[in-house]
Amino acid sequence: MITLPGIDPNLIANNLTPFEPTHPGELLREELESRNITQAKFAEQIGVKPSLLNEIIKAKRGINTEMALLLEAALDIPANLWLNLQGAYNMQIAKSDASFMNRIAAIRKIAAVL
Secondary structure (H helix, E strand, O other), X not given: OOOOOOOOOOOHHHHXXXXXXXXXXXXXXXXXXXXXXXXXXXXXXXXXXXXXXXXXXXXXXOOOHHHHHHHHHHHOOOHHHHHHHXXXXXXXXXXXXXXXXXXXXXXXXXXXXX
8 A cells, every 4th residue: 555645544535435436438528528529520530430439438348558549649638547547447346346356355365375
C-alpha cells in the first residue's frame, strides 16, 4: 500500500469504492457531449465503426491500447488516463464477483503455506 504524507490510509473515506463502477465509456460520452461532437462524427474522425464506439460508450466493450491512443490523438486526453480508468473499472468488476474472490482467498491460503 502506498501512503501519502498527511493522508491516513485507515480512514474510511480514503478506502471507499463506488457502489456502481464507472466505465470509461461514460466519461467518453460526457466528453463528446461537452464538445458537441456526435458519436457518428467522432467515429468517422478517428477511423472506427460507429458501432464499436457505441459499444464502448454503452460499457459493452472496453478501451484497449489502440483505442486509448486514438482518443489521445483526437481529444488530447492522455492514453494512460483511458487505460488506467479501464483497469480500475475491470478491477472493481472482478472484486465484486464473490465466486472469483473466494477463489482468490483459496489461492492465498495455499500460497501462505508455501
